[in-house]
Amino acid sequence: MMKRHLMAAVLASLYLSAPVLAQTVPDQSVTAADGATEDSLTQLVDIVARSTAVVPLAAGEPVAVDLSLVSVPGAEPGLATGVTAKGFARYVDVEGQKIAQVVLTGVAKGEKQEALTPEKFAAQFDLEDPELNTQSVTIKGDGPELVSALRRLAENSEDAPEEEPQQVISANDDGAKEVGGSKSQNDQAGTYTTPAAVTVAEASDPVETTMVSTEGCLIDVDLESGLAKVQNKRLTLIDGVVSSETECSDSGVSYPIKRSYAACTYDEDLETLKATAQYQPYYVDGGGNRQDVGDDCLKDADLVFDIVPVACPIDINVSTEKATPQEKLVYVNHVNKDVEARGCQASETKAPVDLVKSTTVCGIRPDWDAKESVQQAAWTYELDGLQYQYGGCVDTDTVYPHQSVYVDGSGKSLCSPVTDADGQPISAQKKIRITVGDIPTFITDCTPDADKAITRTEEGCANPALWRHDVAGGWSYPKDRYYFVQDGKQVPVTECQESVVSAAVPHQHETNGWQNHDDQLYALPLTTVYIEPASGRYDITTATVLNGAVQQPYVFQNSVTEWNGQTEYAGCDALRLTTVYEIHERPDGTDYKKPIGDGTPYSENSCSSVVQTPVWTTSNPSTYTRRQVCTFWKNYVDGGDGHSYSVCEQSEWRYTHTHYYRGVRKLSRDDGMTVEQHSTAEYAYSSPETTDANEAPSSPFTGPEQISWNQAEGW
Incomplete structure (x- = not known):
């Protein structure tokens, strides 16, 4: 039971798709699980934990981890001593950077365990190696909920005070439980005494459900703080229909905003001779997917480089008897690559000199x-x-x-x-x-x-x-x-x-080839000098660059942008990095591709085939509702005024059990990696109304709804 709800919880938390459900029944003492309130959802604190051992992590696959609690704000001294925090961890690979994701699902001490709401306890940080080491990890979490769970662990079950019977609807368990009493509701009928005259409505009481959802809430991007903050809202449902909802607000879950320079060109200011790097801000969401922030590239004030002149071949003009020095403007970018900002032109610092x-x-x-x-x-x-x-x-x-x-x-x-x-x-x-x-x-x-x-x-x-x-x-x-x-x-x-x-x-001259100078875009002829006396041809020099050989410039053809073999992956989205090349024809007829800078990258789907067909498993915590139904009515007549009335003398509890399913399949990416893909929505399956509170569909779900849902997802 504990294992099943932990897996469901971590899947919900890691992919940010699990609403917190708290159902209420009219005229009953019903609260949210573990006493969760609207205020507790926003009381996020920094919880410091540490893995008890080095745990290897898998890409995209949750791995169970045990953590010791180092610091819990608001907890009494010693309250966390001997307590193990249970959770799951994994890492995702974005632009070559490993990003770890950790969630807490519960706490345990000895054989006692207490569940936590996974979406309220999450951490995300960079990794060097694919493992969770024994260094401290700061987890953003609901402080009051964790302290309450720790206090319950510390209580002696024999000394726990009896509580008034009340129905608690668990958002995490596979089946409903009652806290404070275990007797069957049918015992009430056995000890029933005629109460004062009351009128009980024959119609079923409406069922009110509340849930927290991110649907329809935009990510709040704060570039100044470098965080993309997840927004959520609280929904109130009557018999499954949304009756009201709150405004979207900060959920306390956020993702660090990172910078990608591959998709942006430099801002080259030839007036100030400065080249400024530009970047595309983005963040990695809970599913390991890259999300770009805005459409415009932003300047990086910390990556500004000087544009400097570099000498080009001298321009010789015999008719004017002038030799003109030339230069181009280049800079070295943030990855130590030479980039040409302007081609060869007459030097502004060196005047032409005379040919003599x-x-x-x-x-x-x-x-x-x-x-x-x-x-x-x-x-x-x-x-x-x-x-x-x-x-x-x-x-x-x-x-x-x-x-x-x-x-x-x-x-x-x-x-x-x-x-x-x-x-x-x-x-x-x-x-x-x-x-x-x-x-x-x-x-x-x-x-x-x-x-x-x-x-x-x-x-x-x-x-x-x-x-x-x-x-x-x-x-x-x-x-x-x-x-x-x-x-x-x-x-x-x-x-x-x-x-x-x-x-x-x-002497006679014969060009046998060219000595290419690609860096300067010219070639020198390789000349064979020979004579043809009466005795026949005689070679004096063979394929030699003669003193005073005239430079033959390359002829510019066009510019092309080509994939340079580098790819940045975000799930199935492959960002192909490109380089802009100038094509120059050499005197020997061959082409020289001169790289002049980064080109505009392009995206394409890199997942070619399905490795594993979709499997539907429980995602959100299962829920159930119950209502009390009268099974025996007795009519009475008041002897005084002849007024008649009805009294329910026997009743029973009716239950409806609901499971939520989310699809997952594995795809093969063109770099040999396996990518896990999840459905964008959930399918809710409710069991028929029954008097048996333990009846529930199995997990994973394999009924006919799976096929129709696959079709709806486009799978």
């Missing part, structure tokens, strides 16, 4: 056919004290004529003559010189004069691997050697050296 053609980063290119050398130059700019090059070296209009020099300033020969096998000179040698800025500079070593009696050949020097390759200048220089013939054999005069006869071979 510089010869210091390039060399001088000899043109042997034209018998001159050409000065080369490249575009450069200076920023923050550093010099940068843009592009490769190109020819300028400055040329330096070649001069063949045989002797130095003193008239002495610069080079030793070429000699024959006997050591006799057979040809003079020379150096080629140019004058740069009034400074003479030799650009060759001693070279036999081709007009002399020696022979020039490229044989043995035609391999491009032996040549000098000026990658910056864009040319490769062949080599040759000199020899003379003696006795039909070649006699080398020089080793392979850079030719002053063969034309330089121009």
